[in-house]
Amino acid sequence: MQILGFYITGYQVAFVILAGITLASAAMVVLLPNILRAAMFLGLSLFCTAGLYALMNAPFMAAVQVMIYVGAITTMIILAIFLSNRVMRIGFAQAIYNPLLAAGAAGLMFLFLFLTVVNSVWVKSAVAAGPARVGQDVPAVAQALLQPYVFPFELASVILLAVLVGAVVIAKEDVDGDS
Amino acid sequence: MDQLIQLAIELVKIVVIAVVVLVFMMVAVLYMVLKLRWVIARIQSRLGPNRTGPWGVLQTVADALKLLQKEDIIPCGADKWLFTIAPALVFIPAYLVYVVIPFGRGMAPSQLAMTHSLGEIGKLPGLSIGVMYLSAISSIGVIGIVVAGWASNNKWSLLGAFRGASQLIAYEVPIILAMVVPVLVSGSMDLSAIVDKQAGGFWHWNLFQLQAGPALPIAFLMLIIAGLAEINVTPFDIMEAESELVAGFNTEYSGMKFALFFLAEFAAAFTLAAIITTLFLGGYNPPLAFLGGQLSGLAFSAVSLFWFLAKCWVLVIFIMWVRSTLPRVRVDQLMNLAWKALIPVGLVNLLLAGAYVTFWMAK
Numbered sequence: 001m002q003i004l005g006f007y008i009t010g011y012q013v014a015f016v017i018l019a020g021i022t023l024a025s026a027a028m029v030v031l032l033p034n035i036l037r038a039a040m041f042l043g044l045s046l047f048c049t050a051g052l053y054a055l056m057n058a059p060f061m062a063a064v065q066v067m068i069y070v071g072a073i074t075t076m077i078i079l080a081i082f083l084s085n086r087v088m089r090i091g092f093a094q095a096i097y098n099p100l101l102a103a104g105a106a107g108l109m110f111l112f113l114f115l116t117v118v119n120s121v122w123v124k125s126a127v128a129a130g131p132a133r134v135g136q137d138v139p140a141v142a143q144a145l146l147q148p149y150v151f152p153f154e155l156a157s158v159i160l161l162a163v164l165v166g167a168v169v170i171a172k173e174d175v176d177g178d179s
Numbered sequence: 180m181d182q183l184i185q186l187a188i189e190l191v192k193i194v195v196i197a198v199v200v201l202v203f204m205m206v207a208v209l210y211m212v213l214k215l216r217w218v219i220a221r222i223q224s225r226l227g228p229n230r231t232g233p234w235g236v237l238q239t240v241a242d243a244l245k246l247l248q249k250e251d252i253i254p255c256g257a258d259k260w261l262f263t264i265a266p267a268l269v270f271i272p273a274y275l276v277y278v279v280i281p282f283g284r285g286m287a288p289s290q291l292a293m294t295h296s297l298g299e300i301g302k303l304p305g306l307s308i309g310v311m312y313l314s315a316i317s318s319i320g321v322i323g324i325v326v327a328g329w330a331s332n333n334k335w336s337l338l339g340a341f342r343g344a345s346q347l348i349a350y351e352v353p354i355i356l357a358m359v360v361p362v363l364v365s366g367s368m369d370l371s372a373i374v375d376k377q378a379g380g381f382w383h384w385n386l387f388q389l390q391a392g393p394a395l396p397i398a399f400l401m402l403i404i405a406g407l408a409e410i411n412v413t414p415f416d417i418m419e420a421e422s423e424l425v426a427g428f429n430t431e432y433s434g435m436k437f438a439l440f441f442l443a444e445f446a447a448a449f450t451l452a453a454i455i456t457t458l459f460l461g462g463y464n465p466p467l468a469f470l471g472g473q474l475s476g477l478a479f480s481a482v483s484l485f486w487f488l489a490k491c492w493v494l495v496i497f498i499m500w501v502r503s504t505l506p507r508v509r510v511d512q513l514m515n516l517a518w519k520a521l522i523p524v525g526l527v528n529l530l531l532a533g534a535y536v537t538f539w540m541a542k
Contacts, residue, residue, distance in 0.1 A: 010186065036329070037261065043322060063311040071318025072348075078325055079344055082337075138307055138368060 014055055022048040036081055043074035060141050196288050200277050208445040211495060212239045218496065219503040249434040254332060257431065261330035266439035268323030273443040275316045279309045280453045281371045283463045283484035290371070300480050305371035310362050313454065314355050321347040328428035339427025342510060343418035346408060349517040353405040356525030360398035360532045361385045361458045374462030384461040391535035397528045399459045401521055406455065408513065410447040413502035417510050452494035456487060463487040
């Protein structure tokens, strides 16, 4: 519909709202002094990212995003904060010891993401179809994961397994050290 | 202008569906609380509530009014902001899962939102990721419980929250392992499609399908056991064990904030019944074809709504029966059950179902 001379679709309104909340809560994560509240805003930011996936007609990605990043990782971060009493008392602002290094890392990350976004071939049809009809993308994702991308997919699970074993080893050594 | 009117109609429709689902949830919970008291009283040879209104039917209404009037206490030393949003974080996911539940053919709220005329009911597919949506959304609730326990600034609450986190994270795994089996056999994550595959008599229900060996009945049992732990009812309610933790994560809550936790817990019990019905007990299909299976169109949708609610209600009563019969397990027993019994059995069971689908069903 026409508002103030601009042609605005419901899709754009939804995108602006979701992107706005994502960015605002991401900023809160960095700016809030209380690290637990920061973790809650991280969860909100990740949840809104799932909303953006849903808007791009990728409901499978959206569900995975909520299940893993909101349901599992945010919960783990919150539990880790509870378990480490010392972390509870300092915020991120005090935890950043070298602002130059942090800015450098953030800049590199931005450069990498920017180049990826610019160089990617974007499928316009998925967005043009709008969020009204749910795409039949689950079989497509499954085919992609188990045929052309099966090696990276399995490699990722091996890395996760290694991390898991590593965590157990580190935790175990701690117990031995006490006794 | 036409577009604006159309947009307004769409919005009004979605709001009406959301409100109807919310009202259904409230009424169901009010009646479930009353029924629970009657069932427990019956099992313990007591009378139960019988003074408020005829046969005591107004008892939960009175309880709800009491909760509404109570003072809203925020303990000093509590993190006010987190203390206030925690009940919402538990309640909202419990409400959101109702979006995909197929209450009748074409009557999942997600389908109704896309339906534009009465004739279209039952012709639209459900959400293609239905089962994943269920487990993804319900995994958010644990954040609310953990935050509620921490923000209360009370050691019982914090202990309850920690127990809750370990319990809910542990039992999510067997639940997903159990839900994947009917998904594999049906070849779809769309809840309506899974239900439609079970049409035509109770021997077509996933629970009684034995081609895959015992895979489906085992998954059914796992879903019931792990589900009872996930909704936190008595044999598994260690996160609010009264005799150990006062009331666990919600010790410091009162008034409407407490009511939200209470509402979410009972809504989750209904959701569990609905998921089991949908995945294993034929969903909205009548148990015998002549009990409504010959109907078509809107008439079938109406009959299917009845059968869905009837099956859910039987399961809800079953859950109440279990919770008023079995004693509470210990914390370590609870964790052992998940990690050492349910998850290994679930993995082997999944392998069995996968082998069946790959080697036999394809032919």
